[in-house]
Amino acid sequence: MNLPKAKPFLGLRKLFHVLVSSIAPLAYWYLPFWIPVMEVRDFVLTVLLFALIVFLVLDTTRLLFPPVNRWIMKHFSGLIRETERKKMTGATYTCLSFLVVVFLFPRDIAVAAMLFLTLGDTAAEIAGNNWGRKRYRGRSLEGMAGFFTAVLPLSWIIFQNGVVAFTGAVVGAWIEFFSVGVDDNLTVPLLSAAGLWCLSYVV
Template identity: 25%
Template sequence: VVLIYFDIIGSFFLIGLLVFGFFLSAASLKHKIPVIYWFLERFERPEVLKVFPGKGVLFGVFGVLISLLLFEKDIALAAIMILALGDSFGALIGPFGNIKHPKPFSQKKFIEGSIVAFLAGFIGAMLFVNPLEAFIASFVAIFFEVLELKMLNDKIDDNIMIPLMAGAVITIMRVYF
């Protein structure tokens, strides 16, 4: 976020990173690239490692890129903070939770993780937008992340869903309120 804020990296860099990342992902399906494979082995889900190594990172970069292309800079940065902090803290704290979400929400996620995700995203987003925008954007983004929406029978990746929902909510708030 800091590198984007100070215009050290931008859309062209992220596009290049995505292209390079997709090549590495494809190569990782056939070969165990030493440093890359070490990270994939430790941080990628085993079922994803077999079909799309690096999916989370690549979709995260894609979510950041889409945010930068679609939204004003302050909105994009707030949306990226909700993704970076909310999704990360939710994933760290969630497994220690005790209360699973009721249907139609994800049965794999815990309410405690979602609360922490919302709060972390809200705090991070307030660095770039006003508290009301940050609050509502974080709430809506985490709400939709827990819904696990599908498109063509495949779950929409939260690394794309979170920043898109957050940015769209703030944009709509500014246009209509």
């Protein structure tokens, strides 16, 4: 079986995405034992709200003022997609979705949903770009498999339940695969959290 030749790693933007978007879920999960969960939750919400405001201001400014937009796109091209030139960046949608899932859902579900985006989406993009063959609106089955492979052990570590881990990974992979037309930085955490929450009442 001949696989397509692997392409280079996606670079600075994806590395930055993984490192920065890991901060909120890891801070929320690995809280010091002497600090109440609700206090850590409030701290994480505050940081996410602040980050959302910062990215909203930056995005709004560059979209309203073309010279600013050109300067940012020129000097930060490694961190911003060319497709984001005329719209909000993924960072803004990530902060918004993380803020919502931490506010609405239990800690384990919120952490899983955030890491689904951080690790699962990254794995899907790497697998899809390197080995993806047939595509559906830019998505590939190889990318979907990469997402599933990345989040399955993660789900088991968080939930300690094989059924929840497997089903949650499947749901997350399908959400990522069909997140077309809407930024997956928004859809993956929100819909994954909603799916895991519904699953918690069934299993």
